Amino acid sequence: MLPTLAFTLGLLAAPLATAGKAARIQSRVVSTTGPITSAGIFQVLVGSGGDVDATTSYTTTTPDDSVGCLNALGQLTLSDCAIFAPVDTYYVETSAGVCSFKNTSQPANTDDIYGASVYALTCWEHTPTTSDIEFYTIQGTDYDFLGTGDADLYYDIPALPSSSSDVIDFWYFVWGGEETGVPAGHYKALLLWVPSS
Numbered sequence: 001m002l003p004t005l006a007f008t009l010g011l012l013a014a015p016l017a018t019a020g021k022a023a024r025i026q027s028r029v030v031s032t033t034g035p036i037t038s039a040g041i042f043q044v045l046v047g048s049g050g051d052v053d054a055t056t057s058y059t060t061t062t063p064d065d066s067v068g069c070l071n072a073l074g075q076l077t078l079s080d081c082a083i084f085a086p087v088d089t090y091y092v093e094t095s096a097g098v099c100s101f102k103n104t105s106q107p108a109n110t111d112d113i114y115g116a117s118v119y120a121l122t123c124w125e126h127t128p129t130t131s132d133i134e135f136y137t138i139q140g141t142d143y144d145f146l147g148t149g150d151a152d153l154y155y156d157i158p159a160l161p162s163s164s165s166d167v168i169d170f171w172y173f174v175w176g177g178e179e180t181g182v183p184a185g186h187y188k189a190l191l192l193w194v195p196s197s
Contacts, residue, residue: 044191
């Protein structure tokens, strides 16, 4: 009984972050299946196909909720879908180069209380480092949603593309005690891997 109570209390306390510190979203998914092993497009999904108040969840969101895809630079677009390919074990790249959330020349998510050091995804020619991202699929979901970091499944987008010329920044989702969701007007998104044929 005591170990069960301790485990339950640990689960209840886990989502709480200190007021001044951002936390990466932690998901209680069974396990990862590993890094992606073949090329494909990265489709962006928002619950209910783009309703700003929608609940985006890996348990209820489907490919029908697609709002666009990522282009070769790592930006959200309506239909300019790039091919993302794994490089070694740890990285993905497009025709523009290796992709990373760590390029400080990209816009930070300053709408988010905790977003000052969260930079938009970008793909560019550079020598990969361990701070560049690894995307992986998640075991136990109905679709090949992509996680990054420590089982982080959710992403933050400030708008939805409405025309073929729109390009929108794409950040990983952070939260903390002062802001537990995405900033007002932003969308919480999932990333779906669609293998190329």
